[in-house]
Amino acid sequence: MRLGMTVCDRNGRDVCVAGMVERARRRLKDTLLRCGKAFSFVYDPPGDNLIMDHPNHSHPLHLNPPGAPYKCNGCKELGFGPSYGCEICNYILHEECANVDRLAFHRFFPKSHFEFFEKAPGYRTRYCDACGKDVLGFVYHCSQTGFDLHPCCLKLKDSVCDKDGCVTLKLSQKVPRKCLKYKSRNVVNKVKGWSYVSCNEDNNSCYHVSCVKELILENWKRG
Structure with a gap:
């Protein structure tokens, strides 16, 4: 020791x-x-x-x-x-x-200055503007624009691909069409959030970022 x-x-x-x-x-x-x-x-x-x-x-x-998979004690979201x-x-x-930053930025919100909070400020329920889920713990919040982002959503990868490398999905601020998993453009309560969209011309895949997390969990359970 x-x-x-x-x-x-x-x-x-x-x-x-x-x-x-x-x-x-x-x-x-x-x-x-x-x-x-x-x-x-x-x-x-x-x-x-x-x-x-x-x-x-x-x-x-x-x-x-x-x-x-585990539940993060910080943001209370599922982890991989x-x-x-x-x-x-x-x-x-x-x-x-x-690895939190006291002050952070995101290219999708160029006018926002995100400050780290251990829990959401104020008394009303807040939701993440990327995945649409409620903020239950750690959060990056901009007091000027009112935007909120989970730490994992703030640092989402610009692109992801399947295990075979055949399909590449690019992070988008909008949901251009229905999510293939959720069958809707909205995540919940008319919140669209962000999405991962196929970069391939012959593939129209589009998934909410929250649905991508669910797909990862499903794939893990299947082994």
């Missing part, structure tokens, strides 16, 4: 000194020379094997390989693929919910 020294941060939480040193090392390493002038940028790359200081959890979070988990209390997060 490896022992490490901890100190208390300004919120009274234990913080690993080794983690602090590693982040300081990154800051120094990422100081670059460009146009003859030095500047630096600080980041915590997504996919780090260990997260010591998540804003919503006091224990270290370890990167886990893909396994069975890699995750971050706590070995002490079984807390689990999507990669996107573990």
Whole structure:
């Protein structure tokens, strides 16, 4: 067992000194020379094997390989693929919910500045403008435009393809035709949300982003 020294941060939480040193090392390493002038940028790359200081959890979070589907304790949505988990209390997060940004942007909403919240602000029920589902936990919210996005929806891939690579679907802000799975353009309550649309001229496939998640789960169950 490896022992490490901890100190208390300004919120009274234990913080690993080794983690602090590693982040300081990154800051120094990422100081670059460009146009003859030095500047630096600080980041915590997504996919780090260990997260010591998540804003919503006091224990270290370890990167886990893909396994069975799970429910994310952050956004409360279903999860697939890699995750971050706590070995002490079984807390689990999507990669996107573990590596959160205080301020984020999305090309579909160029006038929106999304701020991260652990739960939706205000008292009324809010829904994600990408998948149409209710916001039950972590969310990116723009106070000026009123748009809301689940962390996973904010960071959806621009394109996905089937396991054989025969069909490629491109992320679209609109639902141009009926979803092949849901048989409607609307997801729920007249909300259209985003979709994945076929890039192939001879294929008119169109799926809500929420339906793509359901298809992934169905495929996993079938093995």
